Amino acid sequence: MAKRRKVANPLALAVLAELTAEPMHPYEMGRRLKEHGKDRDIKYTRSSLYMVVEQLRKAGFVAERETVRDTQRPERTVYALTEDGRHELHDWMRQLVAEPQHEYPHFGVALSLLSVLPPVEAAELLGRRLETLDGQVEEVHGLLRTAKEQDVPWIFLIEEEYRLGRLETEQRFVTHLIESLKEPDHIRAWQEFFGSRT
Template sequence: MERRRKVSNPLALAVLVYLMAESTHIYELGRRLQEQGKDRSIKYNRGSLYMVVEQLRKAGFVAEQVTVRDTPRPERTIYQITEAGRTELYDWMRELVAIPREEYPYFGVALSLLAVLAPAEGVELLGRRLATLGEQAEEVRGVLRQAAEDDVLWVFLAEERYRLALLEAEIRFVTDLVESLRDPAYERSWQLMKENLT
């Protein structure tokens, strides 16, 4: 069963993982997240990163280790994960990996209301979506090819492989949906439905 978390933002989980590897300051956390492509899976900006670290600190999952001024830049606070933070990290990871979670993507909302659009317009819009999905899938394939050339261990590519599997599944689904919208029987049904509503 899904547990209510003191800090539930997925960015918090990434922060805990990175602090488990090494105590550091927020600016460096942001640099590492971006450098390792985590911004492709976790939505964040510098402000949200500061906010999440503060939430983790208040929850007792991270603690200030020391404040340093080792460059001409302003002072930086180095954070470390606490024992409670380690426990939370492993508990949360186990939950996320083991328990499917109901998610409510915007596209699912659009699909549930698709009949409001004329079939031809639906086909045109889904065609645009297919083009974008194809570009995104090719981008991920490029990331995976480069990673293979760089001998990146497969476990560090799991999120990209998952992203590609989802993109490929959506491409198949949308392609089938376009064919269904082009079916003359659906066009007739849609016209009748429209007439009955007006």
Template sequence: MERRRRVPNPLALAVLAWLLLEPMHPYELGRRLQQSGKDRHIKFTRSSLYMVVEQLTRAGFIVERETVRDGQRPERTVYEITDEGRHEFHDWLRALLAQPREEYPHFAVALSLLSLLPPDDVVEVLRKRLAALGVKIDESRAATDEALARGVEWYFLVEERYALALMEAESAFVTELIQSLTAPGYVKSWQEAMGSRA
């Protein structure tokens, strides 16, 4: 069983990761998350980033190093990771990589209830989903190819490759599901099962 984290937000793991590289202030952390494309997989706002920094500080995983002022900009507090923070980062990352985790995507919920819609309706909306997936797959491939062309090493893009693999698998699944839903046997079975409730 996975142990309970003092700061369980995945954004905290990203903050610890960047602070492993060097001390920095939250504004710079946010900028680097966006520049590196990590914000595609870790959703955050400026306020949520500052909240996580505060939580990590209270937990003893990071500490204030100094306050700096760059020209006309307001003062900014630079944070650095502690030994306890390093340990937390490595332990948490190892656990996430080693143990499959039950996640509850919205699409799985919809799939569990799809028999409550007429087959034609389901097929229509799934075709829309398939088209949207195609766009996202193309965008992901283009972003990965562009990063590789700029000299970014493949291991810095591994989460994008994972996301692409999931989207491609989902696209294949949805394509097969549409075929199953349009088969005369399913339509007849659905009509018999739903009867007057349809």
């Protein structure tokens, strides 16, 4: 069973990880998250980032290090990782890496209710999804090619490799599902079942 966290937002985990490099202010954290491509896996806005930093401060995982005053910019508070924060980061990472968690993806919800759509329409919609998946797979392949040409160490690409694996698995699944939805036996069974309810 997942451990209850004082701050459970995945953005908090990313902030703690960024602060292992050095103390910084939230604006810099956001810039680095985007620069490192973390915004592809963690949804956040500037205001949510500031809110999470404040939650981490209240939990004792980060502490104010200094306030930087610059005549051209508003004053900025620099935060540093505390010992409790470092412990929380490592504990949370160990849990996420070792223990699979049940997630509730939107596509899973759609699949669980797919039978409400006529098979022909469902197949057509899944065809559109497959086109999008094809584009996403090509995008990730391109990103990985570029990163390898730039000698980016593999450890910094693992989330993209994982994303590629998920996308390619979904491509195969959706292709098979489209074929299954077009089978005459399925169409006939759907019409018999749902036709009697209209």
